Amino acid sequence: MLNNGLKTSVFAEQEVYINKVFKLLPQIYEYKPKAAVITFGCQQNVSDSEHLKGMLFKMGYTITEHTEEADFIIFNTCAVREHAQDRVYGNIGTVKALKKNNPKLLAAVCGCMSQQESVAEKIKKSYPYIDMVLGTQVFHRLPEFIYKRLSGSKRIFERDLPNEEIVEDIPVLRDGKYKGWLPIMYGCNNFCTYCIVPYVRGRERSREPEKILAEAREMINAGYKEITLLGQNVNSYGKDCAHGVTFSKLLRMINDIEGDFVIRFMTSHPKDCTEELINTIRDCKKISRHLHLPFQSGSDRILKQMNRHYDREHYLNLIKMAKERIEDVSLTSDIIVGFPGETYEDFKETLSLVKEVEFSSLFTFIYSPRENTPAASMPDPVTREEKGIWFDELLKLQEEIALKNQDKYLGKTYKVICDSVEGDGLLSGHTSGTASIEFEGDESLLGKFVNVKVTSCDGALKGVVI
């Protein structure tokens, strides 16, 4: 199918390899082999890992969480910050000892780190026990690579960014039974100067609306009560296509699917967040009253340096509109502290924005230089220690805001999906925003919607089913 020149391909080629591996495994292992998928990073990676598990399961592997008992291990990596990357190297280093105990073990690295040439080279030279390194746009070819390696091929390094096509129909084994991820687009066109994502995930590619709607229907029929639409910048959904379905339109189409379920989405970019989107959240009863809108910095000077294409005023106008039009809206954001050249005066602008908006929660990061991004070569005179002090100041401010606002939940009733049993035996679920609530109840409530009245807000919310 043509999608502005982009091809939506099917998974058929790999089905052939799935069958080949399925027949080969019993010849290699005298037992049913196990596979572990170790995931780092964002929800996109979590979703990709569910597809890796789907393929591995179909090939004949049992899925395990424990690398010590696995016959195939794949590390699905994240490159967005250095810390995440260091953790991955620590993890893949353990494969050497695991292979001593299990010489038939195969190990692979995929995800955003493996898309970087320097990483692939480092693994090639310094981690000879890693059998394959797969870039972000070839991970669906896992069956082919496993088949080739099990049949005696040499180590596999495949990190092409092919025709930027979307591969549909990859098998999926979802982690959750009631809440599920649904990718609607891949890649990013924004090139924020600090961010490695556009380099490792390629250009924006939107899935066809029919494919998304079909998957959403499938999930609802299978009992999913919450669907989270995923993309690096969901607001620009459809801009790469001729079909004319915008993100707001897509949301309305999903909202119209019959059934009782909640729609969430992430991540939104303030430059593409429209009045139409805010009105859509207001109008569609199945969309959660939550907007994750990363502002990154409160300083116009820094926003320009970051190449974010909006200013503080624009951001605050969006927030004002969201608060006015969406009842009880929960707002969350991402913030970077210590971008190159940021002064304490700039940082104070971030603090004042946080004070003004009063977010429900924040994801805060200290700037981490990423290879080959424009920001990595900008002068960065503030020490890491100093940035740490600013960062703590931001956390303290957010804690004060959370404490001040925690009583707002008291006495209110929320419709929540009962999705897990906590260690203390209480059941737990989420409000339409982001807060989690614990309450007493029978396990038969799992996977169902319940109305919970909040009775205490001391730290975690506690409530009773009414």
Ligand code: 5AD
């Ligand atoms: N350093 C620190 N934080 C970063 N993010 C992205 N790149 C970097 C970086 N180089 C943060 C942004 C983004 C979130 C997913 O990760 O805040 O919104």
Ligand code: SF4
């Ligand atoms: Fe990175 Fe900016 Fe794209 Fe988000 S929008 S993935 S921060 S480049």
